[in-house]
Amino acid sequence: MFSLILGIRSGDREHFVAWVERVFSYIGSPMNDPVWAEDCKDAYRSIGEYVAELFAEARAAADPEPTTLIGMFAARGEQYGLSERDFMGMTVGMVQGGFETTTTLISNTIAMLLQDPHQRSRVIADPGITTTAIEEVLRLAPPLKIDARQALADIELSDATVRAGDTVVAILLSANRDPSVFENPDTFDVGRNPNPHLTFGFGTHFCLGAPLARMQARMAVEELFARFPNMELAIDRLTWRPSALLRRHESVPVLTHARI
Template identity: 40%
Template sequence: MQQPAFGKTDIASWFGTYSNRLHDDPYPFYDYLLEQEPVHYIEERWFWIVSRYEDVNRILKDPVFVREYRNAMPEGTEIPEPPPEWKPVNELLNNWMLLRDAPAHTRLRSLVSHAFTPRTMQRLKTGIQEIADYLADRMEEEGRPDLIASFAFTLPVIVIAELLGVPPEDRELFKDWSHVFAKVLEGSDQTPQFAEQTMKATSEITEYFRLLIAERRAAPREDMISDLLAAQEKSDALTEQEMIATCVLLLVAGHETTVNLIGNAVRLLLTQPDQHALLLERPELIASAIEEVLRYEGPVQTTSRIASADCEIGGKTIPRGQSVIVMLGAANRDPAQFNDPNRFDIARQPNRHLAFATGAHFCLGAPLARLEGEIAIRTLLNRFPHMRLAEDRADWRPNILFRGLQTLPVIV
């Protein structure tokens, strides 16, 4: 089959208007980037695109590349203020560890990291399995469920809600809030309508967690918010605004990515009969299969950094203060790093993919995402070994940053 032709205009349009042509199957485009434009500057949008594994890995690990614009520029540089309508959102995002550099990032991360230790994961295992079994029971009753709505969305939202201490009756509120902040992270929608939608979501979610924190302060329980409040005697403890922001970040990062991981894994297995059969025959490959899903159809396709000094990458100089979009999805298909990278192989070894990034910002929730993914896919395979797709065409969400399905109708 002849590969579609791409050019430099496609690179610019990739980060402009959403295009089904480029996003339904981005991998031929990634092949083009890797072969022809591994380091490319988009003048119209003032940032660089970097796609090769070696370069992406270096940028993510090199302290020269930072997250905060103020840390990239000389002291005294005037930092442009966000538009007034975006100020409440920026105040929230400025307390996300994901978007901070050391020492703030180190402090915020250390205060939350206990929730993702191996001991905590072991404690969560039974509960996640019970949730997966319950959702599988409901799927069986439906006969032809939408796997995203009935299972992939619901499982991680219950898990992250229980982790934070959100009451079951409030879980449905998370859906719209989470999708709004996923689009905020993507950064492509700058319309007044989306600004209004974002302001509303920011106000609602901030007030929600403010009230929940007040409840836990008065009556602590066994959840993360209570644990963070218990640590407030420490000099480096989270402020209330930081705690609210951290709860929002855990909601978005812990939910959006895992929904995509589960949905992408099921679709891959149902469209790759040989790999589906292999996993049924050798269930011990489940962990390896999840790693291959993360590499082959990663839930997060890009991240970004800012150069804090002139730096040469791939034979080109990236000047201080310019942004770099690192293409995780392309790096994970780089033939210089992975043998036969466009083949889905659940037994692939080694598999040092960058789906969770690397360096100081390696995904804090990676152990939880892996655990949920393994339990979800093992449960679905055991319960529905003959499950098949109800529709051939993939219904991808129109989002450049996150790669996941809006719906996935299946016959169980």
């Protein structure tokens, strides 16, 4: 759905997903392997070149009523005082931030529900609860484990001093289990409400795509469980991908026992 909104050609989605995955693999690694770094740069370049190609096509098509985000940026961008380069940067940012995170949210939700028969049966019995179930997965398994800020002024934080200009990395995975905020923080409760997790960040830079990610995850999970109510994990143990950035499994193989 996100690629449709952006204006990515349907036949190109596989490439796109692979490029984004290569970028994120490197960012989440110790970043000390020059070959891997080169691969990441190469994938980044491919995303940039591809987005530039889509912009050129959209400009040439000059559609007066564009229906994709890239079409709209290309047709009306200048009205907002932003250059094509600005819009390309935003599009690449959205692509990078929007694909891997959302697919991870969907696979984490499926994995957590299949590993917890009681919570799963609550979702099957009341699909309306899927919305809070997804928030709970966002809290316990945030697709991005960390977020960062740069201090504008010196600040005392617990027993440390953060100097102006310092970068502070917040571990969302940990903040989302803060016992002073969440009752039974380690318990997976698909009905938890309110659920003030920090998985989409906070303040001015709060995730632009949060409503879209939530909607896509809800639709995917509802549809999967409606079509495959007997779905189960195909392996006993799932492994988390070693990454400082992403909270995702290497894979989540399932048996669908399809009853089509």
